[in-house]
Amino acid sequence: MMQVDQAELMRILANSVASVTGQEVAVETQVPGLSAFKISTMSSPMAGFYEPSVCLIAQGAKRVQLGKETYYYDTENYLFSGLHLPVMAQALAVSETTPYLGLKLTFDQKEITQLIADGHLPTPSRHGNGRGMATGQLTPQLIEPFIKLLNLLDEPEHIPALAPLYRKEIFYRLLVGEQGSLLRQLTAMGTQSSQVAKSITWLKMNFAQAVRVEDLAEIASMGVSTYHHHFRTMAAMSPLQYVKQLRLQEARRLMLSEDLDAASASYKVGYESPSQFSREYSRLYGCSPAKDISNIRGSLVHRSA
Numbered sequence: 001m002m003q004v005d006q007a008e009l010m011r012i013l014a015n016s017v018a019s020v021t022g023q024e025v026a027v028e029t030q031v032p033g034l035s036a037f038k039i040s041t042m043s044s045p046m047a048g049f050y051e052p053s054v055c056l057i058a059q060g061a062k063r064v065q066l067g068k069e070t071y072y073y074d075t076e077n078y079l080f081s082g083l084h085l086p087v088m089a090q091a092l093a094v095s096e097t098t099p100y101l102g103l104k105l106t107f108d109q110k111e112i113t114q115l116i117a118d119g120h121l122p123t124p125s126r127h128g129n130g131r132g133m134a135t136g137q138l139t140p141q142l143i144e145p146f147i148k149l150l151n152l153l154d155e156p157e158h159i160p161a162l163a164p165l166y167r168k169e170i171f172y173r174l175l176v177g178e179q180g181s182l183l184r185q186l187t188a189m190g191t192q193s194s195q196v197a198k199s200i201t202w203l204k205m206n207f208a209q210a211v212r213v214e215d216l217a218e219i220a221s222m223g224v225s226t227y228h229h230h231f232r233t234m235a236a237m238s239p240l241q242y243v244k245q246l247r248l249q250e251a252r253r254l255m256l257s258e259d260l261d262a263a264s265a266s267y268k269v270g271y272e273s274p275s276q277f278s279r280e281y282s283r284l285y286g287c288s289p290a291k292d293i294s295n296i297r298g299s300l301v302h303r304s305a
Helices: 006-021 109-118 140-154 156-175 180-187 192-206 213-219 224-235 239-257 262-268 274-285 289-304
Strands: 026-028 034-039 046-050 053-059 061-066 069-074 077-081 085-092 100-106 133-137
Touching: 006 026, 006 034, 006 053, 006 100, 006 140, 034 140, 046 239, 053 061, 053 069, 053 140, 053 156, 061 100, 069 077, 069 133, 085 100, 085 239, 100 140, 109 156, 109 180, 140 156, 156 180, 180 192, 192 213, 192 224, 192 239, 213 224, 213 239, 224 239, 239 262, 239 274, 239 289, 262 274, 262 289, 274 289
Parallel strands: none
Antiparallel strands: 026 034, 034 100, 046 085, 053 077, 053 100, 061 069, 061 085, 077 133
8 A cells, every 4th residue: 555644544444434334333344353333323321342352443532431441542543452341332422424433353362372473572471461451542554454454345255365464464563562562461371461361251151150259260370369459450340340241231132132021131141130130230221121122222213214
């Protein structure tokens, strides 16, 4: 790609994202791990999970709350999430004429570990750890491979051969950029951060079971107090608070996609008391399960009209 200034690159990126999304709110593209988003109406902060990923905004801005911390990113900064993290997120100052336009590219530990080896990058300290989410400054070198990925959607026959190369370019740029040490810390085998990440991966698969912090600490090969400290440092909440968020968000998905009632959804995600589930659900989402699901479905009908 010819040398183009960053403002022009963002204009190109915004046009590409708008073309991909059309009238849709979220689109999983044919490029593995790449999703595009368009938001045209203001809404309250929404609860959700950020996967291990890098997120770019081509137009607009977004505020993300993790625990008691707030992250802000826009067309000049990316957001990096190194773990599955429960957040409250809100697109800012959007309208029909200037919608929020964003991209998310997910990754897994193995591809980052391989890039660290291929690039002969510094091995992180085993004992260091930090928050599992961060923002960093966007550069033309990071924007350009995202544009290349989007351009592949016009030539889908080339996706299998070229998409992996552009993904490597993006994640290599992250590894050698300002948040590279954090990314290496979270993904390199044997670090305390990667051991906690391993337990979080287990939690994602088993949250409906009875969960004890002692068992999670054993998965991470740590003592309970050490594990609890590192988990809170990385996720900005305790392990049991994290489990609660997992259960509530999965219950919400089940009520929406599988039409379960609140009691059935609560049992399926590991609650023993539907009344406790309803109380905790209302605290997170601001209203009862039935009203929340009704509001979401009403909003979807409005958008499709």
